[in-house]
Amino acid sequence: MKTDKFNYNLPEHLIAQYPSEQRSDSRLLVATESIQHEIFKDIGNYIMEGDLLVLNRTSVIPARLYGEKITGGKIEILLERFLSDHQTLTQIRSSRTPKEGAELVFTFKGERFVATVKGRKDNFFILDWPVDPQSLFLKYGQIPLPPYMNRAAETLDEERYETIYADPNKKESVAAPTAGMHFDQELLNTLEHNGVEFGYVNLHVGAGTFQPVKTDNIEDHEIHKELVEVDAKLIDQVKRVKSNKGKIIAVGTTSVRAIETAFQDEPSAFKGETSLFIYPGYKFKVVDHMITNFHLPKSSLLMLVAAFIGYEKMIEIYKTAIEREYRFLSYGDAMLLKYHEI
Numbered sequence: 001m002k003t004d005k006f007n008y009n010l011p012e013h014l015i016a017q018y019p020s021e022q023r024s025d026s027r028l029l030v031a032t033e034s035i036q037h038e039i040f041k042d043i044g045n046y047i048m049e050g051d052l053l054v055l056n057r058t059s060v061i062p063a064r065l066y067g068e069k070i071t072g073g074k075i076e077i078l079l080e081r082f083l084s085d086h087q088t089l090t091q092i093r094s095s096r097t098p099k100e101g102a103e104l105v106f107t108f109k110g111e112r113f114v115a116t117v118k119g120r121k122d123n124f125f126i127l128d129w130p131v132d133p134q135s136l137f138l139k140y141g142q143i144p145l146p147p148y149m150n151r152a153a154e155t156l157d158e159e160r161y162e163t164i165y166a167d168p169n170k171k172e173s174v175a176a177p178t179a180g181m182h183f184d185q186e187l188l189n190t191l192e193h194n195g196v197e198f199g200y201v202n203l204h205v206g207a208g209t210f211q212p213v214k215t216d217n218i219e220d221h222e223i224h225k226e227l228v229e230v231d232a233k234l235i236d237q238v239k240r241v242k243s244n245k246g247k248i249i250a251v252g253t254t255s256v257r258a259i260e261t262a263f264q265d266e267p268s269a270f271k272g273e274t275s276l277f278i279y280p281g282y283k284f285k286v287v288d289h290m291i292t293n294f295h296l297p298k299s300s301l302l303m304l305v306a307a308f309i310g311y312e313k314m315i316e317i318y319k320t321a322i323e324r325e326y327r328f329l330s331y332g333d334a335m336l337l338k339y340h341e342i
């Protein structure tokens with residue numbers, strides 16, 4: 001299937017630069033049967049007693065640091081993941097690509113730290129640090145707002161570029177699982193009171209989530225790998241809810257990838273990297289409904305949506321969303337979609 005089929009014209013003014021004033025005040029496009037237009041706080045009208053809401057509990061690390069080369073040129077680095085207690089996998093933005101052995105200098109409140117480029121892995125650099133790098137990112141890093149937000153991170157982003165149920169001990173994502181950011185505590189309490197079950201996964205979101213598919217044919221694309229944890233408790237919840245005819249509702253494409261990874265063969269707990277690429281033709285094993293935001297043109301996330309509801313339906317929904325001026329991407333509005341097997 002041609003990648004160009006997933007291109008569309010996204011008006012710049014529809015790219016949300018800030019979140020809605022209240023989390024659950026975002027708009028919600030519902031496409032379970034016909035297309036309907038709601039407010040996110042009313043999503044409980046579509047989630048019933050006995051359904052299972054699958055949430056990604058990963059949390060966002062302040063993943064952006066600024067420094068300079070030993071020769072003086074300015075650099076910006078974006079963490080992809082921690083490799084050990086002294087190495088990271090990172091993107092580096094600078095006027096010239098640093099070579100192996102290059103020294104990068106970071107100065108924070110008078111303290112100077114020198115990281116060394118040890119090599120490359122795909123489009124990332126392996127950096128060797130003199131101290132545990134996690135402590136540096138947590139203390140001095142900036143919230144890694146996506147590249148399509150034309151502003152620097154602000155104080156409000158420390159709270160809002162995160163879900164309210166994020167696990168502070170899982171600070172390894174460089175992007176938030178944004179579909180979950182629409183839930184506030186009042187909404188979660190209402191769903192729980194109404195008999196909705198919650199289940200949890202951890203998928204640590206990498207910067208690759210923002211990369212467009214660049215191959216001519218989507219089948220030739222090698223998707224980014226992300227770390228996933230799905231425990232036995234969730235596997236049991238899914239089996240029980242399915243047997244009782246409840247719906248499995250994944251909150252975000254990250255939750256979809258995580259739970260579908262665990263059910264690829266014999267359903268079992270899973271901890272490791274997933275390179276599951278979901279595009280049209282994929283048969284979903286678990287997920288019945290999905291909550292997600294509106295995604296970038298030519299992105300693997302848009303292809304996942306097309307696999308879930310059908311290509312033509314996806315085109316119709318995005319056309320409608322643009323006409324009705326829904327807000328797009330991380331701080332934008334949401335959709336509730338129903339799986340339609342092609």
